[in-house]
Structure formats: structure tokens, C-alpha cells
Amino acid sequence: xxxxxxxxxxxxxxxxxxxxxxxxxxxxxxxxxxxxxxxxxxxxxxxxxxxxxxxxxxxxxxxxxxxxxxxxxxxxxxxxxxxxxxxxxxxxxxxxxxxxxxxxxxxxxxxxxxxxxxxxxxxxxxxxxxxxxxxxxxxxxxxxxxxxxxxxxxxxxxxxxxxxxxxxxxxxxxxxxxxxxxxxxxxxxxxxxxxxxxxxxxxxxxxxxxxxxxxxxxxxxx
Numbered sequence: 001x002x003x004x005x006x007x008x009x010x011x012x013x014x015x016x017x018x019x020x021x022x023x024x025x026x027x028x029x030x031x032x033x034x035x036x037x038x039x040x041x042x043x044x045x046x047x048x049x050x051x052x053x054x055x056x057x058x059x060x061x062x063x064x065x066x067x068x069x070x071x072x073x074x075x076x077x078x079x080x081x082x083x084x085x086x087x088x089x090x091x092x093x094x095x096x097x098x099x100x101x102x103x104x105x106x107x108x109x110x111x112x113x114x115x116x117x118x119x120x121x122x123x124x125x126x127x128x129x130x131x132x133x134x135x136x137x138x139x140x141x142x143x144x145x146x147x148x149x150x151x152x153x154x155x156x157x158x159x160x161x162x163x164x165x166x167x168x169x170x171x172x173x174x175x176x177x178x179x180x181x182x183x184x185x186x187x188x189x190x191x192x193x194x195x196x197x198x199x200x201x202x203x204x205x206x207x208x209x210x211x212x213x214x215x216x217x218x219x220x221x222x
Contacts, residue, residue: 004221010146012138015208018124021101026118028091041069041090044116066094101206124207138213146217154221166218173216
């Protein structure tokens with residue numbers, strides 16, 4: 001009996017609770033005088049640095065950083081087509097990394113309490129070691145699904161023995177990278193959804209990390 005060639009795709013997906021949270025924020029203000037806006041941002045930066053430094057010292061914060069204050073100026077256009085007086089702007093950006101996502105809401109509250117601080121984003125993520133382990137597990141399950149599909153097709157054709165002869169990322173089984181199937185994907189979760197109960201309009205519930213993998217497989221059924 002001639003060998004039967006089976007080409008199938010297996011996929012798998014996992015959602016994991018994040019291990020870390022990164023809060024990104026901006027300290028900024030504008031006004032008619034350069035010195036006043038720079039002084040205001042510098043003062044806020046000092047307060048925020050003290051807050052973050054204290055939390056890092058007692059173990060509530062894994063890491064943090066703030067860029068130096070930058071200043072710029074522009075003349076905005078008015079509704080009647082003329083330029084308004086010069087407006088100066090001073091700003092600095094920063095980030096804080098927490099080893100417990102459950103502490104994100106408390107830190108956002110503390111930062112957002114200052115009128116010059118804007119929370120830009122909250123990112124939920126996994127450490128490299130857990131991510132690598134999770135990706136390996138999902139890929140293994142994707143291969144298992146591909147093999148199971150091949151076994152079903154083989155049984156339907158009256159064949160019992162199934163052996164894998166090729167496995168590849170979607171679209172690469174025939175030497176092409178233009179496949180249309182789902183590609184291996186890892187999503188860091190960004191908290192951007194509005195939440196009426198959360199500071200600054202952010203959802204402060206840790207979002208799951210999504211890992212998806214698809215695998216093309218070629219099998220011989222005898």
C-alpha cells in the first residue's frame with residue numbers, strides 16, 4: 001500500500017498571570033516663563049524620586065528610573081490665524097517596575113496624586129525564564145495537536161501507523177515564509193482600557209499574558 005502523506009496544522013494557546021508590572025509616567029507642565037515650568041517639573045521630579053526611592057529601599061519596587069528634565073518652546077496658533085505668545089514646556093519621563101502586579105494600583109495612586117504626573121501606560125509581563133518555559137510548553141502542545149489531527153485523518157483513510165517527517169513554523173514547510181496561518185505570538189498585556197474605578201482612567205486589574213503558537217506538520221500514514 002502506498003504511503004499516505006498528511007499535512008496538517010496544530011495550534012495551542014496559554015494565558016498566564018503576569019509576574020511583573022511596569023508603570024510608565026510623564027511629569028510635565030507648560031507656561032509663559034521657562035524658568036517657572038522647569039522649576040515646577042524639577043520639584044515634582046524630586047518628590048517622585050523620593051517616593052520611588054523609598055519604595056525601592058523597602059522592597060516594594062524592583063527598579064525605577066526618571067529621565068532628566070527637558071524644555072522646549074513654541075508659539076501656538078489661535079483660532080483667528082495669529083500666533084499666541086511663546087509657551088514654554090518642561091517634561092521628564094520615568095518608569096517603575098514592580099515584582100508584584102498587585103501593588104500597581106497603590107503606586108499609580110501615589111504617582112497620580114501629583115497634578116503634574118500623568119500615567120502613560122501599565123505593562124504586565126513575565127520574566128524571561130517563565131516566558132521561555134511557557135513558550136516551550138505551548139509549542140509542545142501545538143505539535144501534539146498536529147499529530148492528533150494527522151492520526152484522525154489516517155484512521156479515516158484506514159491507516160493506523162503515523163510518523164512525523166517534517167515540522168515547521170506556519171508557511172515554512174515547503175521552504176516559503178509566506179504562509180497564511182497564525183504565527184508564533186507572545187503578547188505583553190497593556191492596561192489601556194478605561195475603568196471607572198481606577199486612577200487616571202486605567203484598568204488596574206492585572207491582564208493575562210497570551211502566548212499562541214501554530215505548527216505545520218507533515219506525516220506519513222501507513
